[in-house]
Amino acid sequence: MPQDLAAPVPGNGADENRSAPITPLESPKEIMAIEEAVPALAQQETDTQPVTKAMRHRAWIQFATLCWSIFVVGWNDGTTGPLVQRLQEVYHVSYAVVSLIFIASCVGFISGASSYLYVTDRFGFGLMVFIASFMVAIGNSLQASGSQFPVFVIGFLFVGFGAAFLDAGSNAFVASLSGDTSTKMGVMHAIYGVGAMCxxxxxxxxAQLRRWSFGYLVHVGLVLMNAAFQAFTFRFKSEAECLEEAGEPAHEKTEDSLKGVNKYKQIFSLRAVHLMAFFLFTYVGVEVTIGGWIVTFVINERGGGASAGYISSGFWGGLTIGRLALLPINKKLGEWRVIFLYVLLSLALELVVWLVPSLIGGAVAVSFVGFFLGPIYPIVMNHAGSVLPQELISGAVGWMASFGAAGAAVFPFVTGALASGTSINSLQPLLIAMMGLMLVIWAFVPRRRIKST
Incomplete structure (x- = not known):
């Protein structure tokens, strides 16, 4: 038999290769397909690179900076309550007039809420939170001057605008992280409670000193420290760049984004975003109304003395402890269900504050109201991250946080207006009605991730 017709020897790889036909890549389409696949494979390898120790270190520095920002926001929210009586004495104004500080804060918050999405995309997350810190510092400086009442009110306008950015930016950043963010969200908002408690x-x-306004100098120092931390950590970069430094993967784009649909149009077309925003609007209103007016209520209706201001610290302290202590219950019962439980318990305790004429009993009940209200805000933020399309989480949570923060101004003003026409005892039925509204709104919030389009 001629050699070239002999069968190849099994197991001889070289002979097998020689016997296989060789087909040249003559088609230009096949060559182009391979050339396009090579960079795609390289990009895939880049996206799946393991998170390094340096990235983890950077992520913790970022988280610590965000916690300090939230601490500053909490500090500002917790300051006003014990000063309301002093403001009325110094400026000789009624409940309705002193409530103008909440209106100014509301205007500032709404202005920040309306512009947050655009300016952070336009100028970068890192730059805007840095500028926001200086806005708060300007407002605190006007307050510390102890000048005329209109100047003091204008200070709240600056504080509201800057705090809206700090609050929204911190929540949006943490909600954008991959994996289970419930613990980080709970810890960060517990830090808010620490600020509001201290x-x-x-x-x-x-409030008992002649130079009562000098307390705001402490605010100025804290917020300037915040600006320094932000400049060092985020270095005026965009949120996407900061997340990339921490080893976070890029978010998958929605079908609408691939078609060129504006991201803000997508966010505002989601019913869940508006439901959660109005829920937070009401919740934050309840939270800050209690912290801002409970001292006045205790002094006028329960005969509390100058030390009644510490009851406000009890409320914020309960809120802080609840955000950490109730984390296991949140996970066991499910975050969507547990909201109903916490709101109902808070409502029942608020009835005790209203109907039981006891100073000590009311003070204890207020602390437990804070305990059960505490976990609700971080739960909502975490729930938003689990039900909204990933690409839209940052913008949606930023809008929810800043719009919700406006409730911190609207409802305390309404309380002051009602108290001016009747008495501060109107605080309790208003709070109970707001808690009932929270139950209704939350019932319509979706429980599962919305399909991206």
């Missing part, structure tokens, strides 16, 4: 301890002392 602030009344300082403002109660300054």
């Amino acid at each position: 602030a009344p301890l300082i403002s109660t002392q300054f």
